Amino acid sequence: MTRQIFIRLLRNRISLSCLIILALLYLCAIFAPFLSPYPPSTQNLKKAFHPPTAVVFKDWKLQVKVYENIDPSAAQYQAIEGETIPIKFFTGGKLFGLDTEDDQARIYLLGSDSTGRDVFTRLLHGARVSLTIGLVGISITMTLGFVVGALSGYLGGKFDSVMMRYVDFLLAIPTLYLLLALRAAIAPYFPSDKMFYVIIIALAFITWSSSARVIRGMTLSIRQRQFVLAAENMGQGKFAILFKHILPNVSSYLLVAATLSIPNYILGEAALSFLGLGIQEPEASWGLMLSQAKSMKVFMLNFWWLLTPGFLIFITVIAFNILGDVLRDIVDPKMKTTS
Amino acid sequence: MRTDFIREFCKWGSKVEKMVCHSRKIPFISASFEIVAFSYKTYSQVSVTLLIAGLVAFLTGCGPKTRNLDHIVEMPRTPEPYIVELPYPGRSSDMYIKSIAGDISTLNKVVAEDTYSMLIIDLFSRALVWIDKDTSEVVPGLAKSWEVSEDNKTYTFHLRRGVYWSDGHPFDADDVIFSFDCYFDERYPNRNQVYMAVNNQPYEITKIDDYTVQVTTAVVYAPTLLTLVEGYILPEHILREDFENGDLFDSWSLSTLKNEPEKLVALGPYVLESYKPGERITLVRNPNFYMEDQAGTPLPYVERVIVTIYRDMQAAAAIFAQGETDTALDRILPADVPWVEKNADKFDFTIYNWGPTANLTFLWFNQHEGVNEDGKPFVEPHKQKWFRDKRFRQAISYAINREGIINAVIFGRGQPLYSFVPSRFTNWHNPEIRKYPYDPEKSMQLLQDAGFVLGGDNILRDSEGNEVTFSLMTNQENEMRTEMCTVIKENLADLGIDLELRFIDFSTLITKTGDSFDYDAAIMGLGNGHPDPSSLKDVFKSEGRLHLWYPQQETPSTEWEARIDELTDELNLHLDFETRKTISDEIQLIMAEEQPVLMLLSPNYYAGFKSKWKNIKMPMYGEPDWNLYELWADE
Numbered sequence: 006m007t008r009q010i011f012i013r014l015l016r017n018r019i020s021l022s023c024l025i026i027l028a029l030l031y032l033c034a035i036f037a038p039f040l041s042p043y044p045p046s047t048q049n050l051k052k053a054f055h056p057p058t059a060v061v062f063k064d065w066k067l068q069v070k071v072y073e074n075i076d077p078s079a080a081q082y083q084a085i086e087g088e089t090i091p092i093k094f095f096t097g098g099k100l101f102g103l104d105t106e107d108d109q110a111r112i113y114l115l116g117s118d119s120t121g122r123d124v125f126t127r128l129l130h131g132a133r134v135s136l137t138i139g140l141v142g143i144s145i146t147m148t149l150g151f152v153v154g155a156l157s158g159y160l161g162g163k164f165d166s167v168m169m170r171y172v173d174f175l176l177a178i179p180t181l182y183l184l185l186a187l188r189a190a191i192a193p194y195f196p197s198d199k200m201f202y203v204i205i206i207a208l209a210f211i212t213w214s215s216s217a218r219v220i221r222g223m224t225l226s227i228r229q230r231q232f233v234l235a236a237e238n239m240g241q242g243k244f245a246i247l248f249k250h251i252l253p254n255v256s257s258y259l260l261v262a263a264t265l266s267i268p269n270y271i272l273g274e275a276a277l278s279f280l281g282l283g284i285q286e287p288e289a290s291w292g293l294m295l296s297q298a299k300s301m302k303v304f305m306l307n308f309w310w311l312l313t314p315g316f317l318i319f320i321t322v323i324a325f326n327i328l329g330d331v332l333r334d335i336v337d338p339k340m341k342t343t344s
Numbered sequence: 345m346r347t348d349f350i351r352e353f354c355k356w357g358s359k360v361e362k363m364v365c366h367s368r369k370i371p372f373i374s375a376s377f378e379i380v381a382f383s384y385k386t387y388s389q390v391s392v393t394l395l396i397a398g399l400v401a402f403l404t405g406c407g408p409k410t411r412n413l414d415h416i417v418e419m420p421r422t423p424e425p426y427i428v429e430l431p432y433p434g435r436s437s438d439m440y441i442k443s444i445a446g447d448i449s450t451l452n453k454v455v456a457e458d459t460y461s462m463l464i465i466d467l468f469s470r471a472l473v474w475i476d477k478d479t480s481e482v483v484p485g486l487a488k489s490w491e492v493s494e495d496n497k498t499y500t501f502h503l504r505r506g507v508y509w510s511d512g513h514p515f516d517a518d519d520v521i522f523s524f525d526c527y528f529d530e531r532y533p534n535r536n537q538v539y540m541a542v543n544n545q546p547y548e549i550t551k552i553d554d555y556t557v558q559v560t561t562a563v564v565y566a567p568t569l570l571t572l573v574e575g576y577i578l579p580e581h582i583l584r585e586d587f588e589n590g591d592l593f594d595s596w597s598l599s600t601l602k603n604e605p606e607k608l609v610a611l612g613p614y615v616l617e618s619y620k621p622g623e624r625i626t627l628v629r630n631p632n633f634y635m636e637d638q639a640g641t642p643l644p645y646v647e648r649v650i651v652t653i654y655r656d657m658q659a660a661a662a663i664f665a666q667g668e669t670d671t672a673l674d675r676i677l678p679a680d681v682p683w684v685e686k687n688a689d690k691f692d693f694t695i696y697n698w699g700p701t702a703n704l705t706f707l708w709f710n711q712h713e714g715v716n717e718d719g720k721p722f723v724e725p726h727k728q729k730w731f732r733d734k735r736f737r738q739a740i741s742y743a744i745n746r747e748g749i750i751n752a753v754i755f756g757r758g759q760p761l762y763s764f765v766p767s768r769f770t771n772w773h774n775p776e777i778r779k780y781p782y783d784p785e786k787s788m789q790l791l792q793d794a795g796f797v798l799g800g801d802n803i804l805r806d807s808e809g810n811e812v813t814f815s816l817m818t819n820q821e822n823e824m825r826t827e828m829c830t831v832i833k834e835n836l837a838d839l840g841i842d843l844e845l846r847f848i849d850f851s852t853l854i855t856k857t858g859d860s861f862d863y864d865a866a867i868m869g870l871g872n873g874h875p876d877p878s879s880l881k882d883v884f885k886s887e888g889r890l891h892l893w894y895p896q897q898e899t900p901s902t903e904w905e906a907r908i909d910e911l912t913d914e915l916n917l918h919l920d921f922e923t924r925k926t927i928s929d930e931i932q933l934i935m936a937e938e939q940p941v942l943m944l945l946s947p948n949y950y951a952g953f954k955s956k957w958k959n960i961k962m963p964m965y966g967e968p969d970w971n972l973y974e975l976w977a978d979e
Contacts (some may be wrong), residue, residue: 048834050748053755077756079682119827120752120834196844281820286845287830300823301658305683326845 010260013335021322029319034132040100041126042112046287049111049121054308055082057116060092069090069103079306092198116310118297124310131289131314136321138205139267139275144190144207148262150216151255155247157217158224170222175214183211184273188282200285208273212217216262242278257336265329267323275318391648411940414605416615417512418631424488424504425636432958433637434976435800440646440957441669443660451608452574452596454526454534459871463653463967467612468633469576471500472520472557473569477963477970480769482569484513486577486611486634487557496564496919503555506616508632510610510877513581517551517785522548522580532592539571542916566916566924567878580607613644613973622689625651632734635973644973674950674967676699678757679824681950692956698949700759702768702965705869706826706943707744707816707832709737711893712861713901722861726810731864731893737939741780741789743835746945753827758947764883764934766946769875770966771921775930777936782809784838791839794926804840813842814864817856820847825867828944858895867944868892877915877928884912884931893940904938 014020033040049055051074058069068089072082092112093104103112111117114125153172157165175183187207195203226253227233234248271291277283277300278292286293291314297303298311385530414904453469456462474485484490487501501875507515527536528546540547545562552558561568586595595878600607601619608616614627627649635643643683658680659672665684676684676695684697709731712722723731730736746760762779764770788798795807804812818825826847833843845892848856855861874881882888886900887907900906908931915927935941953960959974971974 046834048752048831048832050745066856071860079685080755090494120831198844201668281847285847286826287833300679301662302679302683305686 010257010332010335012224014331017331020328023328023331026095026320026324027096027328029207030132030317031136033129034136037129037133039098039284041123041128041224042099045122045130045289047122047126047128049109049117050282051109052111052113052117052121053119055111055113055117055121056109057310058083058113059084060114061089064091071110080308107146115313116308118294118311123199124294124313126232127289127294128208128291128314128317131294134201134284134288134290134319135271135292135318136275137206138201139270139325142205142209142212142270143263143266144218145205147211147215147259149213149218151252151259153213154217154220155224155255157245158221159228159243165221172214172218175211176218180211181276184208184277185280187211187241187280188277192282200283200287202286204274204277204283205258207277208215208270212266212269216259218241219258219262223258224251225252227254259335261329261333264325264332267325271318271321271325291315348433355725366619368397375635381418383908413617413628414629415609415645416510416631417508418864419508419512421504421636421642422504422506422508422632422634424506425642425817426484426488426504426632427636427638427975430959431909432976432978433639433641434921434958434978435641436973437646437977437979439650440671440972440975440977441650441652442671443652443654443663443669443673445654448598448625450597451601451616452582452593453578454532454536455593455597457535464616464625464627465576466612467649467972468608468612468616468630469615470576470611471573471575472503473572475570475573475874476716478961479965480604482573485573486520490569492919497561497906499559501557501559501566502738502903503557504634505555507611507634509581509613509963510577510630510632511606512632513579515611516554518554519556519577519580521549521551522587523575523578526578526583526592527575528816529587529592533715536571536574539574551799555589556963561878564917564919569669569878570874570876570879577611580606581615582609619646621650622653623651626652626781635972638960643739645976646972649972654697656702659868664693665691667693667954670954670957671955671969676950676952677824678754678947678950679920680758682755684952692954693952694955695952696953696962696968697757698822698951698968700946701762702766702875703869703945704764704766705828705867705872705946706761706941707740707865707867707944708893709865710861710863710938711901713894715859716862721862726806726808727814727864728793730814732810733794734938735790736796737782737895737942739790739794739839740836741939742783742790742944743839744832744942744944745782745835746780747782748944749828750829753784753824754945754947758945759952761871762936762945763943764880764930764935765875765877765928765939768946772875772877772925772928774932777928777932779936780939780942782835786961796872800818811842812840813844815846816865816867817846817848817853817863819850821850824947825869831866856891873965877924877931878912881912884935887970904934908934 014024015081019115023340038129055072057073061068061070068091068150071090072084072089075081090110091104092101094101100164111123113123115128116124118124118127153168157168184207187210188203191203191206192200233250234247236250274283274290275292275295278290279296281296284290284293294314295318298315302308303311345411361568400413409758444460448462448464449458450456450461451465453465456465470485472485473479473482473490486504486507488504490499490501492499492586503517503520509515509789524547526532527534527540537546538822542562546559549566550558550560559572583595586592593817596608598621600620605616611617611631613630613633615630617626617628619625629644629647631642633643637643643870652663652669654663657677660669660673661676661684663669663681667690668689672684681695686691710723711728711731713728715721729953732826749755750758750760759767760781763773763777765774767773767775791804796804796812797806797807806812818829820826829845829847833845836843853866853868857866857868868885878928882890883892885891886894886897886905889895891897894901897905900909911927911931913926915931919929920922953968955978956979957975958978959971960968961971961974961975963970
């Protein structure tokens with residue numbers, strides 16, 4: 006069945022393009038150290054808020070223009086006429102770099118930030134955090150959601166009512182406040198460079214409840230089906246039934262729910278980091294990078310390249326949402342009966 | 345033209361409100377109302393604005409009542425005014441709009457602790473003496489002159505005759521005595537009990553006659569006059585009853601301003617008129633204020649001051665950049681200047697660059713030797729050994745790229761700082777002190793001298809083999825400081841030191857540095873203070889609460905701290921400048937050599953005013969519009 010779904014995903018033009026975009030983003034994240042020209046925390050204090058360096062084709066080589074700081078008091082740069090530095094490929098374990106002895110020269114494909122760090126590099130490294138938080142997060146949520154939901158639905162009785170009241174309790178608290186409270190409660194036990202785990206724990210803790218609720222409902226209806234009753238009569242154990250009969254029947258829901266909730270993780274991380282409570286400097290994440298852009302000067306002095314993490318968050322979230330929508334269409338039971 | 349219009353418009357608005365507000369009081373109409381009132385751009389939009397404003401007023405209910413200003417009684421001018429020589433003697437102006445970046449909490453000097461409350465209190469209160477902030481000299485206030493006795497302990501103040509409170513009640517020595525009774529009363533603990541005391545003995549205040557009072561200190565105390573500036577005179581005829589009943593802490597609160605503004609009588613240039621929490625405070629001119637310009641025109645020139653309240657400094661700067669306030673908060677942050685400046689021609693304002701501020705930004709290590717409740721030392725013993733080693737602190741100081749930070753983070757708009765007494769205070773600054781320009785090699789040399797070894801794995805270890813790693817914290821709201829931290833992390837990484845950054849909120853930072861002491865190093869700042877180094881007494885003395893690196897010691901833990909204690913005490917025992925300057929120079933020398941506190945940088949002081957305002961004077965420290973009573977608009 007999984008294969009069938011996959012083939013249909015590939016046939017749909019929209020979902021195919023989403024898959025390609027996401028695959029590209031994840032590949033970039035995986036190969037970030039290779040693709041990026043610099044380590045993510047390398048600064049150049051003489052090149053703060055440097056605009057993207059223009060790349061030109063000259064002498065049969067790709068070259069970048071050299072800029073001079075014409076007004077340091079407002080971070081204004083201007084390209085020096087005719088002066089360029091060639092780009093060298095596959096150098097020093099990197100995909101590309103500058104072919105020069107000058108260690109102050111930089112290639113900034115997407116400009117630099119307030120301490121002269123390369124935004125392109127930080128985007129790639131930030132992607133590692135922002136994109137994996139979703140994947141790690143949903144695997145925790147879906148496991149928890151399935152175990153709690155299916156057990157509640159299947160066992161019923163006291164376990165069911167206790168767990169469901171707890172779920173109600175979690176659902177009743179506004180998400181952002183719960184997130185902030187959880188973050189405040191867990192953070193002191195982690196050093197600041199392990200903030201990644203704090204965010205995953207906090208986000209997973211608040212998102213599992215709704216899927217548990219749905220899975221419980223599905224389990225309630227599935228356990229009345231004849232094949233479950235038959236298995237019970239033939240003496241199959243409770244957990245065997247859960248995993249062999251119930252899990253396959255809720256797996257399509259899990260798949261759709263998982264795809265649709267990845268964006269929540271990405272946005273949750275962005276929100277926390279934006280508020281200064283998530284990933285901490287000098288690590289990189291899209292939300293953290295975006296929080297640098299909230300300062301007035303970014304808008305007023307037109308440092309647009311600092312907004313690129315926002316654009317990437319947007320693209321990723323849209324891609325996951327569309328993919329989830331298409332998936333839901335595919336696994337929808339009605340469609341399955343007609344085909 | 346513009347301000348006229350706004351005034352007319354406000355009157356009109358309040359008329360509309362009166363018409364429609366008989367039924368019910370809803371407190372927050374004016375949020376929307378005010379935005380409309382102050383945000384019109386061109387005359388073509390005016391009619392639309394009027395229409396919307398009317399609608400808003402009509403739909404949402406009642407706004408503030410127009411204040412009855414009958415309690416302001418104009419009395420004959422004092423025959424002994426304080427006459428200021430102004431470069432541009434002026435004429436009456438209508439309105440001055442300024443902003444603050446946070447709400448006020450009280451109007452009572454005995455209670456006030458926060459900056460913004462103090463700022464408003466400054467506008468309607470006066471003390472015996474006053475400070476001219478452009479020269480930072482102490483000048484006569486409500487006292488027209490004073491003499492110092494031969495033993496330098498007694499100050500005799502002659503009060504101005506014929507000065508009246510804004511309600512027409514005469515001011516005399518009884519008010520002065522009453523005020524100090526309030527400040528020194530044990531029922532009302534307040535800051536002045538600490539400031540106006542030597543060796544825990546409060547000043548003695550005696551009334552000689554109705555217009556003469558004497559202030560006596562237990563021992564010779566140089567900053568006496570300076571501290572008296574904080575001693576705002578309180579009205580005996582209004583507050584006596586509350587004082588006797590033990591309710592002084594509750595009087596002159598924000599609700600007094602809302603419900604009984606007539607009780608808030610003033611001796612200062614302005615009288616409070618109205619207050620909308622979180623939105624604005626308005627003040628009107630006090631006709632009985634004791635100052636005049638050289639032409640005999642009574643000050644202040646401006647009839648009405650509107651203080652709008654914003655959430656943060658950036659919002660206030662943005663509003664100024666849109667031409668909606670007359671001045672930009674207390675100052676414009678250097679990183680904001682490039683974009684605020686862009687609108688200067690369009691909205692006709694000027695940005696003044698007044699050189700490096702007196703604001704100090706610094707880093708220090710926790711050298712506390714104490715233990716916490718569980719008997720564990722505040723700082724791990726091996727780290728403490730580094731932090732208490734002068735060479736380690738100097739090495740870190742050399743390793744920090746101050747110039748680079750200034751270039752990148754504040755667009756080159758500032759200067760590196762090496763002393764507690766910044767170069768802005770030319771009188772007191774000691775240029776001979778040791779400086780710490782960026783020099784990683786020297787830094788490494790110092791570390792090696794202190795027994796640290798840089799391993800082949802590029803990790804620095806101390807002589808016992810511990811990896812050198814510590815945490816540095818600062819408050820997360822301050823962008824300049826967090827960015828500075830990331831640079832310092834890179835700088836120290838070059839030396840093989842792993843720095844862990846912790847950005848926490850300001851109150852946690854204060855608790856950690858002043859109470860629980862569970863931190864390694866921190867970056868913080870100290871605001872504008874008077875140039876006189878005795879204002880830093882609390883930082884210098886080892887028993888002081890602000891002795892950042894190891895506060896409130898019972899006995900000084902090092903020889904040099906003992907020496908600084910001695911010098912700080914000595915500083916207060918002399919009145920003549922030369923002697924005091926020599927002492928202050930030595931304090932600065934020791935502090936720079938020992939580096940208990942690594943001074944980092946002072947950003948430039950940028951002030952913004954609408955170009956029409958005259959008599960703007962650069963202050964040594966404090967607010968750009970500190971002389972609001974001298975400003976007038978040339979329109």
